[in-house]
Amino acid sequence: MLFFKQLFRGLATVGLAPLLMASAPPAMAAATTINTVPLPFDSGEAVRVVQGYNGGTHQGASTYGLDLVLESGETSGAPVLAPFDGSVPWAFAPGEKTGCIEILATDRSFGAMLCHVVLDRPFNRGERVKRGQQLGSVGAAGMVGNNGLPHVHMELHVAGRSSDIVPFSASEGGLPLDGWDLPATTGASNEHASDGPILSTNAPLMALAASVGN
Numbered sequence: 783m784l785f786f787k788q789l790f791r792g793l794a795t796v797g798l799a800p801l802l803m804a805s806a807p808p809a810m811a812a813a814t815t816i817n818t819v820p821l822p823f824d825s826g827e828a829v830r831v832v833q834g835y836n837g838g839t840h841q842g843a844s845t846y847g848l849d850l851v852l853e854s855g856e857t858s859g860a861p862v863l864a865p866f867d868g869s870v871p872w873a874f875a876p877g878e879k880t881g882c883i884e885i886l887a888t889d890r891s892f893g894a895m896l897c898h899v900v901l902d903r904p905f906n907r908g909e910r911v912k913r914g915q916q917l918g919s920v921g922a923a924g925m926v927g928n929n930g931l932p933h934v935h936m937e938l939h940v941a942g943r944s945s946d947i948v949p950f951s952a953s954e955g956g957l958p959l960d961g962w963d964l965p966a967t968t969g970a971s972n973e974h975a976s977d978g979p980i981l982s983t984n985a986p987l988m989a990l991a992a993s994v995g996n
Contacts, residue, residue, distance in 0.1 A: 814867070814888065814889065815889050815891070816866050816887050816889065816891065816892065816957065817952075817957065817958075818957055818958045818959070818960060818961055819865050819866070819892070819894055819938060819950065819957050819958070819959050819960065820865045820866065820913065820960050820982065820983050820984040821850070821865070821959065821960045821980060821982035821983070821984055822850075822862050822863050822864070822865055822894075822896055822917075822934055822936065822982075822984065823850075823852065823860060823861070823862070823863065823934075823982045823984060824860075824861060824863065824982060824984065824985060824986060825982055825983060825984055825985040826981060826982065827852055827853075827854075827860075827981070827982045828852065828853035828854070828978070828979035828980070828981055828982075829850050829851070829852060829853065829960075829978055829979060829980045829981075829982060830850070830851055830852075830853055830976065830977070830978035830979050830980070831848050831849065831850060831974050831975055831976065831977045831978055831980075832849045832850070832851050832931070832933060832975065832976070833847075833848070833849035833933075833972060833975055834848060834849075834972045834973045834974035834975040834977070835847070835848075835949065835964075835966050835972070835973040835974060836966075836969065836970070836971050836972065836973060837971055837972025837973070837975055838972065839929075840972075843944060843945065843947060844935075844937060844947065845947065845966075846937065846938070846947050846948060846949045846950070846956075846966060847935055847936065847937045847947070848935070848936050848937075848950065848959070848964075848974065849931075849933045849934070849935050849936075850933055850934045850935075850936055851931075851932070851933045851934075853978070853979045857920050857932040857933060857934075858920055858921070858922045858923065858932035859919050859920060859922065859932075860919060860920045861916050861918075861919055861986070862896060862899045862916070862917050862918050862919060862920060862934060863913075863914050863915065863916055863917065863984050863985075863986065863987075864885050864911045864912065864913055864914065864915045864916075864917055865885060865894045865896075865913065865984065866885065866887050866888070866894070866913045867887070867888045867910075867911070867912050867913050868885050868886045868887045868888050868893075868910070868911060869885075869886050869888075869908055869909060869910050869911065870883060870884065870885060870886075870905045870906070870907065870908065870909045870910075870911060871884050871886050871893065871907065871908075871942050872884055872907060873901065873904075873905040874901070875901075875904055876900060876901040876902070876903060876904060876918070877900055877901075877925075877926065878926075879926070879927060880897045880898060880926055880927035880935075881897055881898050881899045881900055881901065881918070881921055881925075881926030881927065882895055882896065882897040882898075882899070882935075883895070883896055883897075883899065883901060883905060883917055883918075884896075884939070884942055884944070885911060886941075886942035890941055890942070891940075891941065892938055892939065892940060892941070892942070892956070892957060893938075893939040893940075893941065893942030893943070894936060894937070894938060894939070895935075895936065895937040895939060895944065896917070896934055896935070896936055897926075897927070897934070897935040897936075898920065898921050898925075898926045898927060898928040898932075898933060898934060898935055899917060899918045899919070899920065899921065899926065899934065900918050900919050900920075900921045900925065900926060901917060901918035902916060902917065902918045902919075905917075912987055913984065913987075914984055914985050914986050914987040915987045916986060916987070920932050920933065920934060936959075938950055938956050938957060940955070940956075949964060949965055949966040950962070950963070950964040951963050951964055951965035951966070953965055954966060959980065960980055960981070960982060960983055960984075961980075961983070962977070962980050964977065
């Protein structure tokens with residue numbers, strides 16, 4: 783140890799110590815805290831809620847789920863994008879059951895579950911994904927359990943636990959949906975149905991990379 787201390791002092795006298803310190807590997811950056819949940823559609827797409835909280839099939843563990851469609855009417859086959867950087871705690875196989883996948887944010891604060899998606903490929907448990915990465919496409923009518931209506935069913939889970947669903951509202955323990963705060967204030971059936979259009983701020987991964995490069 784004494785030898786290395788003397789060596790470092792010697793290097794410092796000739797100005798080389800700062801170079802050694804500069805070449806040391808940087809500490810891993812802290813996970814970015816998320817403050818909103820981007821929609822799982824391409825940037826600029828206008829999205830509307832067609833089934834809200836406590837409506838129809840949204841009962842029990844899915845009380846605060848939202849069913850989302852594109853205003854353009856071209857929901858079927860639309861690309862479905864990861865809403866934030868994170869990992870995959872679980873996912874169904876492509877075309878299996880209700881086509882669900884959970885994305886747990888890098889800071890592990892929240893997870894977003896997306897259903898009725900025909901996944902592009904199998905996703906492994908713990909696999910990392912990036913915001914804007916295409917996960918699959920919206921299932922056609924009658925596919926992946928969508929009851930005949932192409933849409934994405936979306937839920938927000940604390941720490942990715944499906945048993946801990948929260949509204950898309952910062953005031954109620956959750957996060958806004960692409961800037962829209964949607965509290966469960968009234969407890970009414972199908973709350974927030976027909977809300978929108980909400981403009982997506984998400985973007986395909988390649989587009990995001992290009993914008994950073996510019």
